[in-house]
Amino acid sequence: MHLSARLAAAGAALALTALTATACAPATSDGAAGGDSRTGTLRVWLFREVGNAPKEKVVRQAVADFTAAHKGVKVTVDYIPVDTRAQRVKAAFNDPSGAPDVIEYGNTDTAGYVADGGLADVTKEFGAWSEAKDTDPTARRSVTVAGKIYGAPLFVGVRALYYRTDLFEELHLRPPATQDEMAAAARKIRAAHPEMYGLAVGGAYTYGALPFLWSAGGALATEKDGAFTAAVTTPAARKGIAAYTGLFGDDNCPAAKCAGMNGNDTVTAFAAGRAGMAIGGDFNHRAVEAGKVKGEYGVVPLPGRKKGEIAPAFAGGNNIGVLRSTSHRTLAVDLMKRLAGKETQRGLFDAMGFLPTFTDIRAAAAKRQPYVKPFVDTLDAGAEFVPAAPGWATVDASLVLPTMYQQIVSGRKSVDAAATEAAHAMDGAFHK
Amino acid sequence: MTALRSGPRTARLRPRAAPRDPARRHGGWTPWLYLAPALAVLGALLVYPIYQLGLISFLEYTQAQVSGGQPTTFQGLGNYATLFGDGEFWSVLLATVVFAAACVLATLATGCALAVLLTRVRALPRLALMLAGLGAWATPAITGSTVWLFLFDPDFGPVDKALTALGMSGFADFSWTYDRYTAFALVLLEVVWCSFPFVMITVYAGIRAVPAEIVEAAALDGASAWRIWRSVLAPMLRPILVVVTLQSVIWDFKLFTQIYVMTDGGGVARQNLVLNVYAYQRAFASSQYSLGAAIGVVMLLLLLGVTLVYLRLLRRQGEEL
Numbered sequence: 001m002h003l004s005a006r007l008a009a010a011g012a013a014l015a016l017t018a019l020t021a022t023a024c025a026p027a028t029s030d031g032a033a034g035g036d037s038r039t040g041t042l043r044v045w046l047f048r049e050v051g052n053a054p055k056e057k058v059v060r061q062a063v064a065d066f067t068a069a070h071k072g073v074k075v076t077v078d079y080i081p082v083d084t085r086a087q088r089v090k091a092a093f094n095d096p097s098g099a100p101d102v103i104e105y106g107n108t109d110t111a112g113y114v115a116d117g118g119l120a121d122v123t124k125e126f127g128a129w130s131e132a133k134d135t136d137p138t139a140r141r142s143v144t145v146a147g148k149i150y151g152a153p154l155f156v157g158v159r160a161l162y163y164r165t166d167l168f169e170e171l172h173l174r175p176p177a178t179q180d181e182m183a184a185a186a187r188k189i190r191a192a193h194p195e196m197y198g199l200a201v202g203g204a205y206t207y208g209a210l211p212f213l214w215s216a217g218g219a220l221a222t223e224k225d226g227a228f229t230a231a232v233t234t235p236a237a238r239k240g241i242a243a244y245t246g247l248f249g250d251d252n253c254p255a256a257k258c259a260g261m262n263g264n265d266t267v268t269a270f271a272a273g274r275a276g277m278a279i280g281g282d283f284n285h286r287a288v289e290a291g292k293v294k295g296e297y298g299v300v301p302l303p304g305r306k307k308g309e310i311a312p313a314f315a316g317g318n319n320i321g322v323l324r325s326t327s328h329r330t331l332a333v334d335l336m337k338r339l340a341g342k343e344t345q346r347g348l349f350d351a352m353g354f355l356p357t358f359t360d361i362r363a364a365a366a367k368r369q370p371y372v373k374p375f376v377d378t379l380d381a382g383a384e385f386v387p388a389a390p391g392w393a394t395v396d397a398s399l400v401l402p403t404m405y406q407q408i409v410s411g412r413k414s415v416d417a418a419a420t421e422a423a424h425a426m427d428g429a430f431h432k
Numbered sequence: 433m434t435a436l437r438s439g440p441r442t443a444r445l446r447p448r449a450a451p452r453d454p455a456r457r458h459g460g461w462t463p464w465l466y467l468a469p470a471l472a473v474l475g476a477l478l479v480y481p482i483y484q485l486g487l488i489s490f491l492e493y494t495q496a497q498v499s500g501g502q503p504t505t506f507q508g509l510g511n512y513a514t515l516f517g518d519g520e521f522w523s524v525l526l527a528t529v530v531f532a533a534a535c536v537l538a539t540l541a542t543g544c545a546l547a548v549l550l551t552r553v554r555a556l557p558r559l560a561l562m563l564a565g566l567g568a569w570a571t572p573a574i575t576g577s578t579v580w581l582f583l584f585d586p587d588f589g590p591v592d593k594a595l596t597a598l599g600m601s602g603f604a605d606f607s608w609t610y611d612r613y614t615a616f617a618l619v620l621l622e623v624v625w626c627s628f629p630f631v632m633i634t635v636y637a638g639i640r641a642v643p644a645e646i647v648e649a650a651a652l653d654g655a656s657a658w659r660i661w662r663s664v665l666a667p668m669l670r671p672i673l674v675v676v677t678l679q680s681v682i683w684d685f686k687l688f689t690q691i692y693v694m695t696d697g698g699g700v701a702r703q704n705l706v707l708n709v710y711a712y713q714r715a716f717a718s719s720q721y722s723l724g725a726a727i728g729v730v731m732l733l734l735l736l737g738v739t740l741v742y743l744r745l746l747r748r749q750g751e752e753l
């Protein structure tokens with residue numbers, strides 16, 4: 001450890017020196033838009049997924065179609081590791097000469113990247129794109145900042161309620177239709193099987209907690225003329241926060257164990273047969289299939305407060321964007337449309353299980369693979385998104401929401417006090 | 433240290449004693465000439481980055497400024513005001529100081545005790561202890577932290593199961609990371625485990641260099657093991673102990689990986705934050721480099737202060753290092 005720490009320190013010092021050796025003031029990229037050449041090589045960065053080969057095959061086809069339409073243009077595609085994407089993308093913004101023309105990026109990063117001056121505004125081209133009319137509104141929101149569009153949605157990820165069919169049968173339960181029914185079922189399972197969690201919840205599982213806040217009519221923040229204000233202290237939001245934190249306790253998921261859990265932990269517990277229910281994503285389907293509970297579980301949309309309602313889920317996912325510094329703007333936008341187009345999205349769903357962002361392609365996908373139906377239903381009922389504020393990256397990185405939930409769950413603070421503190425931290429980040 | 437200090441002093445005195453010899457005056461520059469390559473490297477690798485760190489800490493410098501989205505502006509002490517105005521900073525600082533002190537003391541005690549033990553056992557157990565120590569030392573911090581976390585896992589970990597089997601039923605399903613102090617204690621154990629080998633091996637090498645007759649003479653006089661350590665070995669090993677103590681202070685104050693991995697980024701409701709993790713979350717993860725630089729400057733000054741005070745204390749006790 002010590003050796004690596006020292007190496008890292010030396011490396012950091014070297015990097016700092018190298019970065020700054022040429023100038024006395026800290027470096028600043030000029031970041032200007034780079035022109036519109038119609039020939040040459042386009043560089044693309046996509047995320048390297050676990051089991052990336054099927055994705056590469058679909059992308060190769062899209063790129064082949066693109067180069068066939070543009071003579072004399074070459075495309076190189078690099079797959080970058082998801083873990084270090086933040087550093088890679090920032091480095092690309094800082095040094096346009098080594099930067100790609102087109103990148104894949106997580107949709108919660110949109111507002112931050114736009115504030116950094118990294119992404120090109122493609123509002124006009126997106127509006128003129130024939131396929132864009134089928135883009136679902138939540139996905140469109142995830143590429144929109146202050147009314148302008150900065151990319152094309154590639155896929156969405158959304159969470160729903162996984163439950164154990166064998167336990168529900170044994171205890172004569174029906175898949176819950178309201179959040180109250182869900183809580184009751186959770187307690188019943190825990191009472192019958194004390195070694196299990198009824199509904200596995202986590203204090204650090206923000207995207208599992210937010211549907212409760214949204215279904216109670218709450219919001220994370222409100223926007224007025226581009227300025228964001230935290231809204232977690234409204235009565236509706238507090239009701240939603242309390243609904244989630246109320247699930248922690250010895251009768252369902254003991255705070256001592258569950259306060260520290262994140263989304264992965266809850267899904268792992270469910271897949272290992274240690275939970276009666278869990279909130280998991282379409283992207284968790286494979287992990288659960290590979291677990292002990294294979295064949296003994298079902299999925300329904302996470303219920304809302306009233307019968308027939310679906311709690312709005314967080315619409316995660318990735319987008320494809322064009323860098324502002326590209327020197328091949330027209331070509332890059334065209335490549336973006338092909339990489340995020342209907343043909344590619346259909347292929348990516350079949351190859352990787354990524355949910356399409358076009359409503360028609362998604363509906364067709366649900367017919368081919370019935371397991372995605374509850375997720376598609378959830379999306380169709382209307383999903384939510386994190387505030388498109390540049391300060392959101394700060395809120396996310398400083399763990400404002402997990403801290404709020406954990407303070408309540410561990411009994412350190414009341415809902416009101418924790419929400420007030422979180423709102424204060426959020427406003428601080430928004431108004432910087 | 434002694435040689436260095438006497439150099440300039442004699443150089444200053446000589447010209448007065450022999451003012452007619454001009455070659456002697458140049459002698460004052462000779463040490464600097466020899467030092468020049470080292471100073472150049474140090475200057476490039478140490479002074480310049482620190483200068484940049486200090487400079488950035490006075491600016492508004494985030495990702496938007498780096499990539500040219502917004503102009504860089506001078507903030508004066510704005511970043512420091514933000515930092516010192518954050519109540520959490522002070523509680524994190526206190527926790528870091530106390531936790532680092534506990535880690536240093538525990539590491540030194542364990543390392544020195546095992547070093548003495550190494551000199552007193554036969555070859556085979558010594559080899560086994562050495563290998564165990566080296567294994568712990570060679571384990572990457574992330575791996576070590578993950579394994580320790582697993583050992584103490586409330587659902588699957590063997591520690592809770594073993595304690596329960598020994599009749600301590602309170603440890604059934606006991607979550608070590610939920611309470612602030614048990615979580616810190618767990619991390620402390622891991623830190624001691626991965627840093628004691630450095631102390632143990634350095635001190636062991638030092639003890640080996642102490643003439644055996646001195647230790648034997650003390651033993652013949654009837655001194656206990658503790659007395660031999662306190663009155664014979666420790667004073668003779670003083671320079672080594674100073675180095676390992678300072679190294680431990682610096683390492684433990686800058687702890688990141690263990691806290692980040694074992695308490696999942698600072699513990700339930702951020703109860704286990706230390707300064708480095710705090711800096712990462714407040715500043716670097718959200719690209720607020722100027723605020724991060726301000727935290728870096730504060731840490732640098734703190735560590736410099738601790739080091740200087742420690743060296744001062746030792747000097748006052750009479751001995752040059």
